[in-house]
Amino acid sequence: MIATNPSLQNEKPSKNDLNEMLQETSALTWRLFIQLIRRPSTLFAGILQPLIWLLLFAALFSKAPIDFLPGGSSYGEFLGAGLIVFTAFSGALNAGLPLMFDREFGFLNRLLVAPLSSRSSIVISSVIYITSISLLQSFAIMATSALLGYGWPSLGGFLLIAITLLLLIFAITGLSLGLAFVLPGHIELIAIIFIANLPVLFASTALAPISFMPEWLGWIASINPLTFAIEPIRMAYQNSVDLNAVLIYAPYGEVNGYYCLAILLILTVGLFFLIRPLLNRKLA
Amino acid sequence: MFFIQLRDLFKSYGPVMALNGLNLEVPKGSLYGLLGPNGAGKSTALRIICTLLAPDSGYIEVGGRNVLLEEKETRRSLGYVAQEVAIDKILTGRELLQLQGDLYHLDKKYKKKRIEELIHRLDMHEWIDRRCGSFSGGMKRRLDLASGLLHEPELLILDEPTVGLDLESRSVIWGLLKELRNNKTTILLSSHYLEEVDELADEMAIIDKGKVIASGKPDDLKKDLGGDRVTLRVREFSDEVEAESVRKLIKNINGVSNVVVNQKQGYSLNFLVQSNDVISNLSGHLSKENFEVFALSHSRPSLDDVYLQATGKTLMDAELELAGKRDFKLENKKSMR
Numbered sequence: 001m002i003a004t005n006p007s008l009q010n011e012k013p014s015k016n017d018l019n020e021m022l023q024e025t026s027a028l029t030w031r032l033f034i035q036l037i038r039r040p041s042t043l044f045a046g047i048l049q050p051l052i053w054l055l056l057f058a059a060l061f062s063k064a065p066i067d068f069l070p071g072g073s074s075y076g077e078f079l080g081a082g083l084i085v086f087t088a089f090s091g092a093l094n095a096g097l098p099l100m101f102d103r104e105f106g107f108l109n110r111l112l113v114a115p116l117s118s119r120s121s122i123v124i125s126s127v128i129y130i131t132s133i134s135l136l137q138s139f140a141i142m143a144t145s146a147l148l149g150y151g152w153p154s155l156g157g158f159l160l161i162a163i164t165l166l167l168l169i170f171a172i173t174g175l176s177l178g179l180a181f182v183l184p185g186h187i188e189l190i191a192i193i194f195i196a197n198l199p200v201l202f203a204s205t206a207l208a209p210i211s212f213m214p215e216w217l218g219w220i221a222s223i224n225p226l227t228f229a230i231e232p233i234r235m236a237y238q239n240s241v242d243l244n245a246v247l248i249y250a251p252y253g254e255v256n257g258y259y260c261l262a263i264l265l266i267l268t269v270g271l272f273f274l275i276r277p278l279l280n281r282k283l284a
Numbered sequence: 285m286f287f288i289q290l291r292d293l294f295k296s297y298g299p300v301m302a303l304n305g306l307n308l309e310v311p312k313g314s315l316y317g318l319l320g321p322n323g324a325g326k327s328t329a330l331r332i333i334c335t336l337l338a339p340d341s342g343y344i345e346v347g348g349r350n351v352l353l354e355e356k357e358t359r360r361s362l363g364y365v366a367q368e369v370a371i372d373k374i375l376t377g378r379e380l381l382q383l384q385g386d387l388y389h390l391d392k393k394y395k396k397k398r399i400e401e402l403i404h405r406l407d408m409h410e411w412i413d414r415r416c417g418s419f420s421g422g423m424k425r426r427l428d429l430a431s432g433l434l435h436e437p438e439l440l441i442l443d444e445p446t447v448g449l450d451l452e453s454r455s456v457i458w459g460l461l462k463e464l465r466n467n468k469t470t471i472l473l474s475s476h477y478l479e480e481v482d483e484l485a486d487e488m489a490i491i492d493k494g495k496v497i498a499s500g501k502p503d504d505l506k507k508d509l510g511g512d513r514v515t516l517r518v519r520e521f522s523d524e525v526e527a528e529s530v531r532k533l534i535k536n537i538n539g540v541s542n543v544v545v546n547q548k549q550g551y552s553l554n555f556l557v558q559s560n561d562v563i564s565n566l567s568g569h570l571s572k573e574n575f576e577v578f579a580l581s582h583s584r585p586s587l588d589d590v591y592l593q594a595t596g597k598t599l600m601d602a603e604l605e606l607a608g609k610r611d612f613k614l615e616n617k618k619s620m621r
Binding site for chain 2 (some may be wrong): 019020023024026028029030031035038039105106107109110111112113114115116117211
């Protein structure tokens, strides 16, 4: 018998809200991973692009003057931290795309008409997915970087890298999800991703130290969130994790490791509070 | 007992008034049809009932619940099959149903059982494990219907369920809807296909410009017209003055009622006759005023006649008229979250 029968409603097992939320969140997350497994090109492109950068830029600047970089490290070692952060940043910046497509093609309505325990599940599943992918891509860059002889962090350093990346990914994912609800379509979102990606990278310490930059660019790099993620990771590769150490000699003063992490945390929390009303309104 | 009640519902998209004081009462366990041209406000009304849109003002009750106050409980009780089939092209049909089951928090065993039942009933077993991106329109629609029915809703809402479908898919869907109706599931269906509403609906409402202009059982609405429908032309291409003269002439003939000039169809005249004698004598009445019968058709009244009687134009003419006025870009933007 296919017909609906109101009396059967009572026979269905009831679940509490937490279980329901877990069920819907895991189902939505799994859907995103199925998409990735069946269309893995974005995953590989996200790894391949920074790897090409690593190979080409490391070769390009291999004969740079010895005092060009702080601590006398090779350019490949210097660049590694920047590309790890860039990989995470790019991945997180794309977080809003699946949601934007769901908005455009009406799939979001399918989710919104369902009795979700919490509509936060839609956002949480996106955050889990993007965080996993971005971390995976970043660790792939780390592994390749190690194979190329640019070193591997200590356990403490590894932990610091993970925390730093997580903070950055959460912040940028939040921003991207917010944009996915504000912008009218995926063309506009892709345009913003396209415009933001490289300038944000170049205006950070990913490719060159602040001391190498003109003053105006040094100022921009000193307030660029990527810089606050790159420098702790760069330190983590030096096998001496000391968050009291000054990591950024900015035009406005010296910034140590704790400040870097605090700024990333403030950015993450700030963006969360900024986009929360928007998400509440759009998902209400 | 009414399962759905809408009272004084208003909704606008910018300058476009989609709902203009809509009132509707859908009896529990009935298959209720909403008939109207594209752009009449049917989809907006359905989207409001299933909580996808908020009205500007008005009251909505579903299953005794105030929808605006108890959204989640309302969602649990209804299944919604949208006009635009929204499926994930990467997932297989079965995976989409599994996802749907999880969104409705179905138990694993129960979910599996229901999915198998629906695959069997909607004849989807041959293609259900293929990716949705390869499905035809009919397959997508069947899958969408299965999604809407997975959690055994008390109320099934279908927005233009068979638009653009092949005959086989339409037949499968109609068969299922009849089965559901016989099992007393409340079904609210919008359509601009007259024969669909005529064939399926226990009761119906005609919507025009965001409000109900006629409602009742399809047969009663047709009977209420009071006779057979006649379409008359006195010339191939008549004009307004001539049509008006003929209208004045024939409205005074005994046994003729509801004379309407149909401007969109070359100023033809549509009216009702109580007996065949009236038609036999029509030519004589016209010739007295030097008019001739150029073309005359006579038929049992249809829902289109009901629509024509209420609005002065056929459903197709109304659609053409509305299609030119609608701002689809604005509507899409407003309906997108």
